Amino acid sequence: MISINLQHIKPSVIAKLQQLAQQNHRSLEEEITAILEQVTQENVIAQKRQWSPNFFERTSGAWQGEDLVREVQEAAQEREPLL
Incomplete structure (x- = not known):
């Protein structure tokens, strides 16, 4: 597998990703993977x-x-008038 290193992500974005991961009962890596899969699938559609x-x-x-x-x-x- 390819390893991707993201160095310039804003702390606020990381915090939001961590919050999403927690809400979805996933690790941060699993959450980012799910987001990327969804975006690429939507792009194909x-x-x-x-x-x-x-x-x-x-x-x-x-x-x-x-x-x-x-x-x-x-x-x-002819329709009845709205209230």
């Missing part, structure tokens, strides 16, 4: 949701079927 390159250029205005027509909508319902 965010990347999967991005549009592929030139997606809109390839798809915007690309409909070649019949014109899309919106049906007539009914009148909006």
Whole structure:
């Protein structure tokens, strides 16, 4: 395993990490590992949701079927006033 040495962390950040670790019944190392795993997983998910390159250029205005027509909508319902 790779060892990582973090030398320039603010004492206030360390205190918050220690508090989180205690709340989650983990060691400081386990807490930092859990945070890093969560952040990297969220990053992977965010990347999967991005549009592929030139997606809109390839798809915007690309409909070649019949014109899309919106049906007539009914009148909006009358609602009781809020208190």
